Amino acid sequence: MRYGLLAAVLLSAMILGGCDGGVLDPKGPIALAERQILINATGIMLAIVIPVIIATLGVAFWFRASNERARYRPDFVYSGRVEMLIWSIPLMTVLLTGTVAWIAAYDLDPPKPIASSTRPIKVQAISLDWKWLFIYPELGVASVNHLTIPVGTPVSFELTSSGVMNSFFVPQLAGQIYTMAGMVTRLNLRADYAGTYRGLSANFSGDGFADMHFNVDAMPPERFAQWIASTRSAGPVLDSKGYTDLAKPSAAVPPFTYHSVAPGLFDSIRMSSMQSDDALCQGYPTSMKAEK
């Protein structure tokens, strides 16, 4: 009965969450596959969990002290068969979900490129206090707190942070990944449908964190080309001075674009956090796990 309530809540979670632009409403192959795993694993485990909950209630109720009909068996404290069973059930479940975990960890590994006939576009994402900077290195433009991508084209991200750790997350397109100063993480995703999706930082990063979200506009390639053209025609330049200004802490920054970007800016941002007054540290290897 109590569990009925829980199930109802979860069910409505699935339905309502599904309608509302969250994890259960994927708009790209990566998020779709991740949702599938979520549903499969939930199904596998509910097959165990629901009977256990019913059995708990049933056993506790039947063997209540006042029930004359229940047989009192104080010596039923060991049974090889039951032991065998109760070790096997969770073991089998884990075998199943473990296999799912193993395969999915490789298949959906964030740095793994998405197989596609279309050439992916590159985006370099940098988390700053408290906004997102997206650089399109091949196209020479950049935008703040707004990400524009073409539909049906894989997007290959390189991510880092100017200082504090954040987590880049567009729930409807792909799982999140951390942005860390001095390190680069990679993420691949694709939007299969045009639309506006919510992106955010998932990892708390200080006072302005609550406003660190952005919209992702997935638009048909021709409109994307128009966007690039219009972006190139106006707006400020993102060079090292422009970056220094941008990096000053600020929250709830309205989206804007840069019409050109100094080449190599992303690498210099990543390297700047490796700088030090200690000459020995200059040659510090950047062999971070994420870099591999």
Added chain:
Amino acid sequence: MTLLGKLDWSAVPLDQPIIMGTVGGMVVAIVSILSWVTLKGYVPYLWREWITSVDHKRIGVMYIVLALVMLLRGFADGIMMRTQQAVAAGGAQGYLPPEHFDQIFSAHGTIMIFFVAMPLVIGLMNFAVPLQLGVRDVAFPTMNSISFWLTASGVLLTNVSLAVGEFAKTGWFAYPPLSELQFSPGVGVDYYLWSLQLSGIGTLLSGVNFVTTILKMRAPGMSYMRMPVFCWTALASNLLIVAAFPVLTALFAMLLLDRYLGFHFFTVDAGGNAMMYVNLFWVWGHPEVYILVLPAFGIFSEVAATFSGKSLFGYRSMVLATMTICVLSYTVWLHHFFTMGASASVNAFFGITSMIIGVPTGVKVFNWLFTMYGGRVRFTVPVLWTIGFMMSFVFGGLTGVLLALPAVDWQVHNSVFLVAHFHHVIIPGVLFGCMAGYNYWFPKAFGFRLDERWGKAAFWCWFIGFHLAFMPLYVTGLMGMPRRLQHYDVLAWQPWLLVAEVGALVILTGIICQIVQIVVSIRHREQLRDTTGDPWNGRTLEWSTASPPPAWNFAVLPRVHELDAFWAHKQRVLAKQRLPVRQHAYQPIEVPKNSPVGFATAFFAVVSGFALIWHIWWMAGFGVLGAAATLLAFMFRTKDEVEIPADQVDLFDRAHPVEVSL
């Protein structure tokens, strides 16, 4: 350098009405309690019987009182967060500005883990383990008192941060670089670090104490496989403490070096690597989960067995499962940051180890189920908490396995789905367990039972309130809501957060029921009196002595021939239809002498902690020297035990016969 370091009047947030109101209330409460105690002339009694006590039962009770008081503080933080999130939707900013909200969620996590769950669990172990082992005290009684008072020092410093300065604004795990001086220049992180360093030392000493006690000081005849299951889980938990807490201490020491002396362990520049902190934090943090939950599992086992009138089903399985969890808990820490960008093999490995740890946990659930099977289940308050736990915990385990799947974790990590998950294991797992233990052992500690009706009301409020408060968070988590949001613009989340707010209010009702329960029980203590020492028809040795037990616990150390020693003894008596001949050859008993060392050490620890937070170097030196001098003086003591004469033991034993109803 000024005499008071960084400290001046600007440290007191006089412009913050919420904080000043709370501080005012706390000051009034403390002053009125202190003056009441003083006027009534209770100070010498408190000093003699409690503050300087090295009796494990008294220390256990003090731990639990501390935890319950801090539960109120932590819950107040929690309901403030829920209220903020219930209203701060759309353009609204709510009533808490970010710099205050950030402190509240950091304090909530820190307090609930370190100053509620830990003292509850350690308090129950303190009270019950030596009694269950059939011994007279822990291995190092004075160290036990030092442990408690160091924990209390951490609590005090954390609460001082409310009035003087600020608390961390970094979340309860204080990840760098955010917690480094560059991004958190205030004293908040220093309060966090020094509070936890002090209480962490206390916890480590407790761990050493209990491992020694359980390994070396059991009643004659109590081999390992005759130990009550709660003692096994306590052993596992304390082994984990001994292995894990030094990691935390070293980690915080590194962060302190970064913050105080310009080191670069975790800084953004000069080759620091914040991910080292994240790794080490969870190398402590994941075992910590089991430090808390294993003893709770032990309590559920005791409760299930006692109130089913049966031995625990599959005792050996249970022991094996406990020790397996103890070892495996060190192999799963990376699942706290699958989003770090580690390679697929690393993620897959830690995902699978995290699931494997679910196997022994699942076995435990089945064992409790089969313990009730064929039993005569009495639906007392501890049993309600246990069944409530079993029903909720399997679901928390389900979401845990989801989070162990790296591909799913990327989608729900750092979201309120995660928040819902860990509350779903810690509240039913740890808190329900401790509540069961509190109701179960209360008559042993105080000699009278707790009122059943209010206890049941409290359970139902907690159970329903918990689900109302956290199930909606799964929903909003799946809708993409990250944790720690001071305000948000997605209006679709708000209805769910309003339901969660209602849940928090229902939990509040549960807490009020618990307060009423204790008041009513004290008023009706004569009707609820336990004269036999065995109010529940218990199975283990703690029920074979008087309630409350004398300072020496057992007049004669019990001899143990099998598992559930006291139950077996009662069965033999019943079989023979006569009480055993009472033995009159009492020996004088030596009990450890009270000592103010714990209290004094903690006093100096608070002084140095506070001084270090505010960079008052002379005062820090004074505190450290004071603590060292106290311990030195203790080492030169000449007398550390008091002898209880044999006739006093005899007298007590005659007045409190252990009755076995024939």
